Amino acid sequence: MYGEFLNILNNWTPEIELTVKAKFIQRGSNAPLSGDEYVVVLYDKDVFSDDDCLGRTKLDENGEAHIHFFPTDIANHDLGFEQLPDLYLLLFKGDVVHFQSKVWDNVDFEKVGKLDKNEGEVVDFGTFLVD
Numbered sequence: 001m002y003g004e005f006l007n008i009l010n011n012w013t014p015e016i017e018l019t020v021k022a023k024f025i026q027r028g029s030n031a032p033l034s035g036d037e038y039v040v041v042l043y044d045k046d047v048f049s050d051d052d053c054l055g056r057t058k059l060d061e062n063g064e065a066h067i068h069f070f071p072t073d074i075a076n077h078d079l080g081f082e083q084l085p086d087l088y089l090l091l092f093k094g095d096v097v098h099f100q101s102k103v104w105d106n107v108d109f110e111k112v113g114k115l116d117k118n119e120g121e122v123v124d125f126g127t128f129l130v131d
Contacts, residue, residue: 038092054074055068
């Protein structure tokens with residue numbers, strides 16, 4: 001029994017964290033959006049069920065959002081039709097949707113992500129100009 005436990009422990013690999021990063025700046029002034037009223041929410045768009053919320057965070061002082069989740073959070077809830085997540089961001093100002101990104105279809109973290117020792121596999125969705 002002890003040998004089986006050691007074998008499991010030696011072959012165990014923790015699930016790598018996935019991170020989506022984005023930056024939001026004010027159109028015209030190019031100042032970063034920040035403050036407690038701004039919240040960014042990451043969703044996985046699903047065809048046959050409600051979109052899955054993968055995480056939420058406030059913007060930092062640079063207008064950046066880093067949303068962390070695990071591959072099991074994007075498990076196939078779509079009856080076998082979806083292999084990779086279709087991700088999009090909503091920026092809330094208070095309780096109101098202030099901005100919605102386009103949907104990135106079939107995001108493959110292994111192909112487009114960069115490995116960061118602190119944040120896991122990171123995909124940068126870029127910078128958004130917000131009115």
